[in-house]
Amino acid sequence: MFETLSERLGGILDKLTRRGALTEADVGEAMREVRRALLEADVALDVVRSFTDRVRSRAVGADVVRSVTPGQMVVKIVHDELVEMLGAEAQPIDLNAPAPVPIMMVGLQGSGKTTTTAKIARRLKERDKKKVLMASLDVRRPAAQEQLRILGQQNGVDTLPIVAGESPTEIAKRALQAARLGGFDVVILDTAGRIHLDEPLMVEMAEVKRIAAPHEILLVADALTGQDAVTLARAFDERVGITGIVLTRMDGDGRGGAALSMRAVTGKPIKLVGTGEKADALEDFHPGRIANRILG
Numbered sequence: 001m002f003e004t005l006s007e008r009l010g011g012i013l014d015k016l017t018r019r020g021a022l023t024e025a026d027v028g029e030a031m032r033e034v035r036r037a038l039l040e041a042d043v044a045l046d047v048v049r050s051f052t053d054r055v056r057s058r059a060v061g062a063d064v065v066r067s068v069t070p071g072q073m074v075v076k077i078v079h080d081e082l083v084e085m086l087g088a089e090a091q092p093i094d095l096n097a098p099a100p101v102p103i104m105m106v107g108l109q110g111s112g113k114t115t116t117t118a119k120i121a122r123r124l125k126e127r128d129k130k131k132v133l134m135a136s137l138d139v140r141r142p143a144a145q146e147q148l149r150i151l152g153q154q155n156g157v158d159t160l161p162i163v164a165g166e167s168p169t170e171i172a173k174r175a176l177q178a179a180r181l182g183g184f185d186v187v188i189l190d191t192a193g194r195i196h197l198d199e200p201l202m203v204e205m206a207e208v209k210r211i212a213a214p215h216e217i218l219l220v221a222d223a224l225t226g227q228d229a230v231t232l233a234r235a236f237d238e239r240v241g242i243t244g245i246v247l248t249r250m251d252g253d254g255r256g257g258a259a260l261s262m263r264a265v266t267g268k269p270i271k272l273v274g275t276g277e278k279a280d281a282l283e284d285f286h287p288g289r290i291a292n293r294i295l296g
């Protein structure tokens with residue numbers, strides 16, 4: 001087992017026997033460790049730079065109080081800065097709009113988009129007592145619409161009846177109308193994914209957005225894809241405009257650096273995390289947990 005970042009920082013800083021304010025020289029070596037750990041955790045380089053600058057400026061000149069070691073103090077500064085950068089406030093899905101509130105799910109194929117759509121619908125139904133309609137706009141993969149229908153059935157959530165031959169925007173229009181007529185509170189549009197980001201996908205997303213005027217556009221991204229998830233978030237935010245991120249596969253052994261980078265690059269909150277394949281494996285985002293994961 002390699003040492004965790006917390007242990008490494010302790011190892012470097014607790015050699016200081018002198019008490020009082022930390023100097024630039026004291027924290028220099030520690031910042032190199034922070035930098036290394038963040039890069040290992042898949043945090044983007046420019047994010048690492050601005051992060052270490054912030055930690056350094058808080059740590060240099062800080063007085064080490066008697067009750068903690070210099071290492072503990074710097075670990076706490078790193079932790080607090082991580083939490084701040086990740087967005088300290090919990091950000092739930094915003095349903096503050098006239099019903100039916102449209103939510104659009106976007107992301108690459110295999111990211112967990114359809115599973116997450118069903119998880120969110122189930123949670124809104126069970127916890128918030130909302131009447132939810134789900135619709136799959138994926139006309140490229142015939143099994144996609146059927147997959148959502150089955151998930152709806154398993155979780156007691158309505159899905160829009162499948163009509164062959166419709167375009168994604170036609171399905172979106174029909175879903176909105178059905179949600180209005182049926183008295184639904186929320187309508188979730190599960191858009192098509194692709195293996196890679198491409199121009200036709202972006203054009204399709206922009207079209208669906210124009211038709212549906214979604215109140216939330218949630219990017220579903222796989223936490224294990226690291227830097228690719230960051231590129232993805234940037235592209236979707238620039239082209240379509242997202243309102244939040246759902247990070248899936250947080251039950252895996254990803255170090256959580258993608259979360260920090262995605263947040264820093266887009267400025268958009270991570271709203272939820274997926275923690276497994278089951279329909280109830282969806283949790284609110286807790287920045288402290290990601291910070292602890294990075295610190296080890």
Ligand code: GDP
Binds near residue numbers: 115116274
């Ligand atoms: P889509 O192509 O983006 O719609 O992806 P799917 O929803 O079909 O999910 C692809 C696979 O990832 C499925 O086997 C899901 O069960 C699985 N999956 C989705 N979210 C999670 C998660 O948070 N953790 C784990 N371990 N698996 C997940």
